[in-house]
Amino acid sequence: MKILLVRPPRVKQAVTLGEFMFCEPIGLEMVYAVLMDRHEIKILDMMIENTLEKELETFKPHVVGITSLCIDVNMVKSIACKVKEINSGIIVIAGGTQAFLNLSSFYDINIDHVFKYTTRDNLNLLFDALESKKELHLIDGIHSKVNQYRSTNVFGRNEYIIPNRLSTQKYRQHYSYLGYKPCAIMQTSLGCSSNCDFCLRWRIEGAKENDIDLECVMNQIKDIQEDSIMFYDNNFLNNRDRLEKFCDLIEQNNIVKNFICYGSVKSIISHPETIKRLGKCGLKAVLVGYETFSEKELADYKKKSTVEDNYKASKILKEAKIDCWASFMLHPDWDTKDFKNFRSFVKKLKPEITTFCPLTPFPNLPMYQKYKDRLLLRIEDYEMWSFSKVSIKPSKISLSRYYFEILKFILFVNLRLNSASYMINRFGFMTLIRITKGSIKILPLYIKLMLEVRKS
Numbered sequence: 001m002k003i004l005l006v007r008p009p010r011v012k013q014a015v016t017l018g019e020f021m022f023c024e025p026i027g028l029e030m031v032y033a034v035l036m037d038r039h040e041i042k043i044l045d046m047m048i049e050n051t052l053e054k055e056l057e058t059f060k061p062h063v064v065g066i067t068s069l070c071i072d073v074n075m076v077k078s079i080a081c082k083v084k085e086i087n088s089g090i091i092v093i094a095g096g097t098q099a100f101l102n103l104s105s106f107y108d109i110n111i112d113h114v115f116k117y118t119t120r121d122n123l124n125l126l127f128d129a130l131e132s133k134k135e136l137h138l139i140d141g142i143h144s145k146v147n148q149y150r151s152t153n154v155f156g157r158n159e160y161i162i163p164n165r166l167s168t169q170k171y172r173q174h175y176s177y178l179g180y181k182p183c184a185i186m187q188t189s190l191g192c193s194s195n196c197d198f199c200l201r202w203r204i205e206g207a208k209e210n211d212i213d214l215e216c217v218m219n220q221i222k223d224i225q226e227d228s229i230m231f232y233d234n235n236f237l238n239n240r241d242r243l244e245k246f247c248d249l250i251e252q253n254n255i256v257k258n259f260i261c262y263g264s265v266k267s268i269i270s271h272p273e274t275i276k277r278l279g280k281c282g283l284k285a286v287l288v289g290y291e292t293f294s295e296k297e298l299a300d301y302k303k304k305s306t307v308e309d310n311y312k313a314s315k316i317l318k319e320a321k322i323d324c325w326a327s328f329m330l331h332p333d334w335d336t337k338d339f340k341n342f343r344s345f346v347k348k349l350k351p352e353i354t355t356f357c358p359l360t361p362f363p364n365l366p367m368y369q370k371y372k373d374r375l376l377l378r379i380e381d382y383e384m385w386s387f388s389k390v391s392i393k394p395s396k397i398s399l400s401r402y403y404f405e406i407l408k409f410i411l412f413v414n415l416r417l418n419s420a421s422y423m424i425n426r427f428g429f430m431t432l433i434r435i436t437k438g439s440i441k442i443l444p445l446y447i448k449l450m451l452e453v454r455k456s
């Protein structure tokens with residue numbers, strides 16, 4: 001069969017980090033790897049080229065598979081609609097994060113099958129059935145229109161599949177992670193045992209770590225053509241012994257790459273010597289979720305770290321000469337004094353890069369119930385659920401004042417914390433220009449949000 005795998009274009013009105021962190025569609029690369037031997041298959045990344053109609057006309061796929069993030073629902077449905085308009089015989093499949101979290105959002109006249117989770121087995125079973133045109137029985141993880149979207153109800157999660165990165169060869173020079181461009185991504189471990197209250201990732205991947213064999217990891221690293229790799233494990237720094245073995249293998253194989261990873265404060269402070277060694281083995285930056293200056297909020301979020309731990313982690317990274325790309329969460333109960341305390345806290349931590357998002361109670365999270373009465377978004381306003389919009393009504397200041405405080409914080413980060421000089425020193429002037437273009441787009445979005453609230 002001919003299969004076209006599609007990543008939808010960016011949702012324009014969403015405020016996301018996409019301008020700074022633009023990763024390969026690795027889920028589609030995994031599907032490609034499973035199906036490539038028996039089918040003719042290609043990937044269309046609509047974030048780079050918006051050529052769906054041309055592909056439908058020239059490639060003439062029998063199946064179009066569309067991946068999704070939480071904010072993509074309407075975009076996926078509109079792609080499905082366009083596909084069926086052009087050729088109603090094309091089979092349309094939806095999958096991705098949103099399908100796992102909110103399956104029924106894809107129950108749509110133009111979508112034939114929805115993958116709640118993807119495994120080698122369910123991919124092969126479905127495509128065998130589609131090819132043979134035999135009656136479609138229920139398959140684990142797949143909800144088909146012909147079966148009224150029923151499935152076997154067997155619980156499952158996405159299987160770890162080694163992606164075929166050649167499938168995105170023509171796009172790869174575009175993928176970047178902040179100043180590292182081109183940059184590949186890979187996963188060396190699934191799940192997370194930290195179980196933070198606000199986090200979707202461990203709920204999607206599992207409540208404890210499932211580490212991939214390091215030989216398999218090393219083989220992938222050797223195969224990756226890019227000089228920079230972002231490990232998108234939930235907490236790459238979790239296991240000291242595994243990290244030491246990782247460093248051994250990097251040294252034995254003379255691998256010289258730039259690595260970026262997510263790492264928890266708890267892991268950084270529990271094995272500082274290993275963190276230093278990782279720095280010598282190529283670890284350039286760690287994305288750390290410090291979240292807040294408030295001890296109470298850290299406890300409420302069920303973070304396993306304290307404010308003091310945050311300072312310790314920051315010091316360890318600086319001593320190891322590893323950049324810290326910090327992320328924070330803005331609590332809806334903050335007032336202007338809290339924002340001021342927050343700015344002082346960030347100034348003391350002095351991360352090289354600072355990102356933030358307002359606390360977002362996604363419908364699948366327990367905290368959704370807690371904030372249900374203060375929600376500013378409806379569940380079906382899918383595009384609005386981007387991490388940067390205020391979704392909970394602030395309790396102590398007005399919404400427009402809250403947006404004003406966010407704007408003040410953005411200016412504080414850019415003008416006072418010298419992010420610009422870090423960018424130039426680390427990545428050069430052209431990267432600063434590229435990133436600044438993204439920031440410039442974000443600033444008016446917040447100004448617009450603030451003014452909209454004032455008018456209403």
Ligand code: SF4
Pocket residue numbers: 192193194195196199200201202234235264289
């Ligand atoms: S450490 Fe990170 S990935 Fe793990 S549960 Fe907490 S926020 Fe989620």
